[in-house]
Amino acid sequence: MGETFDWLTSSEQWSGPAGIPARLVEHIWYSALGVVIAALIAFPAGLLIGHTGRGSLAANSASNFWRALPTLGLVILVFRIEPLSIWPVIVALVVIAIPPILLNTEVGIRGIDPGIRDAARGMGMTGWQALWRVEVPLAMPLILAGLRSATGQVIATATIAAFVGLGGLGRFIIDGYSVRDIGEISGGAVVVALLALTVEGVFALLQRSLGPKEGRRRPRRVSGPAVQPEEVHA
Amino acid sequence: MNWGWLDRNLDTVLEDLSEHIQIALVSLLLGCLIAFPIGLIAYRWRAAYGPLLAITQVLYTVPSLALFVLLINAVGIGQTPVIIGLTIYSLVILVRNLVEGLRAVPPDVIDAATAMGFRQTRRLFAVELPIALPAVVAGLRLACVSNISLVSVGALIGTGGLGQLFIHGFQIDNPIEIWTGIVVTIALALALDLLIVGGGRLLTPWTRAVR
Numbered sequence: 297m298g299e300t301f302d303w304l305t306s307s308e309q310w311s312g313p314a315g316i317p318a319r320l321v322e323h324i325w326y327s328a329l330g331v332v333i334a335a336l337i338a339f340p341a342g343l344l345i346g347h348t349g350r351g352s353l354a355a356n357s358a359s360n361f362w363r364a365l366p367t368l369g370l371v372i373l374v375f376r377i378e379p380l381s382i383w384p385v386i387v388a389l390v391v392i393a394i395p396p397i398l399l400n401t402e403v404g405i406r407g408i409d410p411g412i413r414d415a416a417r418g419m420g421m422t423g424w425q426a427l428w429r430v431e432v433p434l435a436m437p438l439i440l441a442g443l444r445s446a447t448g449q450v451i452a453t454a455t456i457a458a459f460v461g462l463g464g465l466g467r468f469i470i471d472g473y474s475v476r477d478i479g480e481i482s483g484g485a486v487v488v489a490l491l492a493l494t495v496e497g498v499f500a501l502l503q504r505s506l507g508p509k510e511g512r513r514r515p516r517r518v519s520g521p522a523v524q525p526e527e528v529h530a
Numbered sequence: 531m532n533w534g535w536l537d538r539n540l541d542t543v544l545e546d547l548s549e550h551i552q553i554a555l556v557s558l559l560l561g562c563l564i565a566f567p568i569g570l571i572a573y574r575w576r577a578a579y580g581p582l583l584a585i586t587q588v589l590y591t592v593p594s595l596a597l598f599v600l601l602i603n604a605v606g607i608g609q610t611p612v613i614i615g616l617t618i619y620s621l622v623i624l625v626r627n628l629v630e631g632l633r634a635v636p637p638d639v640i641d642a643a644t645a646m647g648f649r650q651t652r653r654l655f656a657v658e659l660p661i662a663l664p665a666v667v668a669g670l671r672l673a674c675v676s677n678i679s680l681v682s683v684g685a686l687i688g689t690g691g692l693g694q695l696f697i698h699g700f701q702i703d704n705p706i707e708i709w710t711g712i713v714v715t716i717a718l719a720l721a722l723d724l725l726i727v728g729g730g731r732l733l734t735p736w737t738r739a740v741r
Contacts, residue, residue, distance in 0.1 A: 297603070300603070360675075360720070360723070361716060361720075363672075363675045363676070363679065363719070364675050364678060364679055364715060364716045364718075364719030364720060364723075365679065365712070365715075365716065366679050366682040366683075366692070366693065366696070366711065366712060366715045367679070367682075367683070368682045368683055368685065368686065368693055368696050369682060369693075369695075369696045369708060369711050369712040369715065370712070372696050372699070372700045372708055373705075373708050373709070373712065375700075376700075376703075376705065376708075448591060448593075451593060452593030452594055452595070452596075455593050455595050455596065456594075456595055456683060456686065459686060459697075459700075460700070466595065469595060469596070469599055469686075470686070473599075473686070473687065478602075478603065481599050481602070482599060482600055482602075482603055484596075484599075485595070485596035485597075485599040485600045486596075486600070488593050488595075488596040489591075489592045489593065489596045489597075489600070492591050492592060492593050492596075493588065493591050493592070496587075496591045
C-alpha cells in the first residue's frame with residue numbers, strides 16, 4: 297500500500313510524455329477510437345437486423361465464439377500484421393466492441409411490442425420515421441447498456457495491449473512488472489480501475505437521463521424485451 | 531507457418547490446457563459456493579439486494595489485469611490472484627442470475643406450493659430453485675466462458691494456462707503458437723459450454739416435455 301501511494305503521489309509521475317496524465321489521455325483516445333468505430337459499424341447493423349429480423353441467428357452464434365475469444369491472443373495476433381503501428385490494436389478493440397453494441401441494438405429493436413410499431417405506422421409515419429422517432433428511443437436503454445459494456449471491455453483490453461508496446465495506462469503495469477516495481481504496478485492498476493469506474497458512472501447517469509420518460513416510474517418491461525442480453529467482462 | 535512446432539510441443543500445449551481448465555473451473559466452483567448463500571440472502575431480504583448489486587457491480591467494472599495486479603499485493607504471485615479475481619467475476623454473474631431467476635418465479639406457483647403445505651425452506655428447494663434453474667444455468671454458462679477467456683490474461687503476471695502460448699509465441703515470433711492458443715481456448719470454452727447446457731437439460735426435464 298505504501299509503495300503504491302508513494303508512486304501515485306510522486307511528482308515525476310504527473311508530468312511528461314510517460315506521466316499519468318499523458319498515459320491517461322492516450323488510454324482514453326485509444327478506447328474512444330475503438331468504441332466510436334465499432335458503434336459506426338455495429339449500430340446500423342443492429343438496427344437492420346433488429347428491424348428486419350434477418351440474420352439474428354447468425355449474429356447470436358457469432359457472439360458465442362466472440363465471448364470465448366481470448367483478448368490477449370487477439371491483440372498479439374493483430375499486432376504481428378503491422379508492428380509499431382497503433383492501428384492493428386485499434387482493430388482488435390473494434391472487434392471486441394462490436395458484438396455487445398450490435399446484439400443490444402438488435403434485441404432492443406426486435407423486442408419492441410409490434411402494436412407500438414403498428415401504431416406509429418397507423419399515425420402516418422414512414423418506416424424510417426417509425427425507426428428513428430419510436431423504435432430507437434424505446435430501445436435506447438438497451439443500446440446504452442451495450443455501449444457501456446463495450447466501453448468497459450475496450451478499456452480493459454487497451455490495458456492488456458500495453459504488452460505489445462502500445463501506450464496508455466497498461467504501460468505502468470507491464471513496465472512495472474518487468475522491473476518488479478510493486479508501486480508502479482499497483483499505482484497503474486489503481487488509475488485504470490478509477491478510469492473504468494468513472495466511465496461506468498458516466499454511462500449510468502446517461503442511461504438514467506436518456507431512458508424513456510415512463511421508464512423512471514415503472515420498470516421498462518412494458519415495451520422493452522423481457523430478457524436483457526448479458527454483459528460480458530474482458 | 532511452422533506446423534512441426536505443434537507436433538514437437540504437444541506436451542506443453544496439453545500441460546497449459548490442463549492448468550487453464552484447472553484455474554477456470556476452480557474459480558467457477560468457488561464462485562458458485564459463495565454465490566449460493568449470498569443469492570439466497572439477497573432473495574429473502576430484498577433490501578439487501580440493491581446495495582449488494584452496487585458493490586458487486588463496482589468490483590465487476592475493474593479491468594481484469596488491474597484486478598489481478600491489485601490482488602498480488604494481498605496474496606502474492608502465482609495462481610491465487612487470478613483464481614480470486616475470476617471467482618469475484620463469476621460471483622457477480624451468478625448472484626445476479628440466481629436472484630433474477632428466483633424473482634421471476636410466478637407468484638401463483640408460490641401460492642399454490644404454500645397452499646399444498648410447503649414450508650418456506652422446503653418450498654425454496656423443491657419449487658422455487660428448480661423453476662429458477664434455467665436462469666442459473668444461463669449464469670453458469672456466461673461465467674464459465676468469461677473465465678476461460680480471462681485466464682489467459684493471467685499469463686501477463688506469470689500465471690500458467692494457455693495464455694503462456696501467446697506470450698511465448700509473441701517473444702519468439704511464432705504465429706502457430708498464438709493460433710494454437712486461440713483455437714484451443716475457443717474450443718475449450720465451447721466444449722465446457724455444451725457440457726453445462728447438457729447438464730442443465732438433464733436437470734430440467736420438464737422444459738423439453740412433449741406437448
